[in-house]
Amino acid sequence: MEPRDIDGDLTEILIEEAEIRARLAEMSRQIEADYAGKDLLLVGVLKGAVMVMADLARELVHPVTMDWMAVSSYGSGTQSSGVVRILKDLDTDLHGRHVLIVEDIIDSGLTLSWLMANLNSRGPASLEICALLRKPDAARVEIDVKYLGFDIPNQFVVGYGLDYAEKYRNLRSVGVLAPHVYSTGE
Numbered sequence: 001m002e003p004r005d006i007d008g009d010l011t012e013i014l015i016e017e018a019e020i021r022a023r024l025a026e027m028s029r030q031i032e033a034d035y036a037g038k039d040l041l042l043v044g045v046l047k048g049a050v051m052v053m054a055d056l057a058r059e060l061v062h063p064v065t066m067d068w069m070a071v072s073s074y075g076s077g078t079q080s081s082g083v084v085r086i087l088k089d090l091d092t093d094l095h096g097r098h099v100l101i102v103e104d105i106i107d108s109g110l111t112l113s114w115l116m117a118n119l120n121s122r123g124p125a126s127l128e129i130c131a132l133l134r135k136p137d138a139a140r141v142e143i144d145v146k147y148l149g150f151d152i153p154n155q156f157v158v159g160y161g162l163d164y165a166e167k168y169r170n171l172r173s174v175g176v177l178a179p180h181v182y183s184t185g186e
């Protein structure tokens, strides 16, 4: 049904909604065990992590608080530059808090590497990463991700929060964007 909805903009569906939800449920059980008896602050990275955050947080029976940060890591084009700008900072003081960063995807790793250093300097009691997707073949820096959904091939993916030119975020599954979409700019 989904390929019809998006008129052939995807070459394939990589991960179906049900697989995502099942994996998030497994990750939630692991998070609950690891943070038993502790207050947990989930920090979502806007805008891509909105869907992961919504589904992960509701899967957790553990009480959590949520905050959001928006960063921009790309200059022009689709390559991460490593130069990160904060577009929206957290409202929460991280000092002494157990913080779990919730991300959509680790590509080069440059954004998360910068974010880890930035948030670590704020004195959290602990700081870990939860990411739905990772492209191992695109890694330029080593990222220690404690909770990972799926490793995927080095292709541009959209859906479940991930966009191309702000489109496709509301797709329920994760798919590979067809090259004709970016070559025509539409």
Ligand code: XMP
Pocket (backbone or CB within 6 Å): 048, 073, 080, 103, 104, 105, 106, 107, 108, 109, 110, 111, 112, 155, 156, 157, 158, 162, 163, 164
């Ligand atoms: P780095 O390279 O710093 O980049 O790890 C992470 C951020 O880049 C975006 N990104 C993608 N967005 N499909 C997308 O829609 C992709 O395949 C993709 N790869 C990287 C994303 O915002 C991520 O947080």
Ligand code: MG
Pocket (backbone or CB within 6 Å): 045, 046, 047, 048, 049, 103, 104, 105
């Ligand atoms: Mg992102």
